[in-house]
Amino acid sequence: MTQAPPTKTYFDCLAEGRFVIQRSASTGEWVFYPRMIAPRTGATDLEWVEPTGLGTVYATTVQRMKPPAADVSIAIVELDEGPRLMTHVQAMPPEDVFIGMRVRAKIADGPDGKIVVFEADSAE
């Protein structure tokens, strides 16, 4: 079946305060970023599901900005469900973000609308 517009659906859900990603009902594979078909398998039975929001920092850099702008964390987080996404790890100095760090998703204001960012997961 043909998907509802995946990019629009993702950002519309974020705007409503929900972080949802796709999962194929038949293969069980989680998909990010949102697509018309699941990569590799080509599955089209994609459902929108809320992930746990927990993940681990896979790669990290500090994007150095021209003062007085603050330096920015740019990271790739691997969700516990498997997919990875580019993001910011916030609420801490970007230099202190480390690979392997456990993080939890949060919806925040981005330059063009709501985005998913991460913070250190204090529960672990």
Next chain:
Amino acid sequence: MMRGLQLRGKTAFVGAATFGCGEAPGYTSIELAAEAARLAIADAGLTPSQIDGLFIALPTDFLSGLTIAEYLGIRPAMTNNSRTGGSAFLTHAEWAMLALDAGLIDHALICYGANQRTGAGKLVSAQMPSAFEQPYRPNNPVASYALAASRHMYQYGTTSEQLASVAVAARQWANLNPEAFRKGPLSIDDVLSTRLVADPLHVADCCLVTDGAAAVVMTRIDRARDLHKTPVALLGAASATWHHEIAQLADLTVSAARESGERAFAQAGFSPADMDVVNLYDAFTINTIMFLEDLGFCAKGEGGPFVASGAIAPGGALPVNTNGGGLSFCHPGMYGLFTMVETIRQLRGEAGERQIDGAKLALAHGNGGTLSSQATCIIGLLETV
């Protein structure tokens, strides 16, 4: 059965040129590309009207194949404007090899030119950010390569000093190249004391932004023998694409160069140990380390110690980026074609002070996007065919 073996050594490079490397004030990108094309065609002993296969990719002119055909006043039977980033020109050689061998064309021109330093004043990237990267405003391409570097450090203990040694080796080669834009002494401490752009990459871990143009001419091996210069044969050419945006690369320490290199070597019938010279796209210092590993010149994870040992610098066991690379020679955006020109010059014995004596076999490697597209050419003297 390895695919493509029948193409081994069927085509050759018969012309090569650069123009305007560094600063070429006043020239437009197409003017730079056209002048490099003119010089490469003359180097081959041909005239523009003999070019019937035209290959080009410019960062901003999406129809640059049409522009350059008109500019040179030629009517090519095949125009290829395919764009895979800085690797495009090595993929062009792969396509030209096929078309020449099939007899669809007789003389292929591959060219590039850009005035990014004196014209744009900054790096002009053709890569569009995705809808899922753009909200985070990564300073691409450097942010994506920094993420890869962070992962390489985490998995293999690669250090900032090892990354810096790539820039130092490139500078040592550039100091032997009269055409190089950035020259002078450079130490590891010098590199580490430049400003951080995206940790762990400093300014001196990043390629230059310059003007410059390059061009090469290819033909079938039988025709090549009758032309001006000693032809050098294309023994293997292969490319591979694994992703577009960096978060989609399965393992940030392994690029598709592993696949393009493996197929190019298999086609050529040689191995990394046979290569006398290596020229690869060093957009950032991490690239050199990763590509040397992925192409099989050292084991995965050993790239850091390998480059820090001095192996890739003048006098080392494996000369890498003998022109000074994108880090110190020139980098007008999509640098890939310059790896081929330097490879051809080394095999022809035209590299002056930086000449590797007795070079018979060499590898050129291009990278496009954010480690996304990889393309490898194995090139050798006729005696290696």
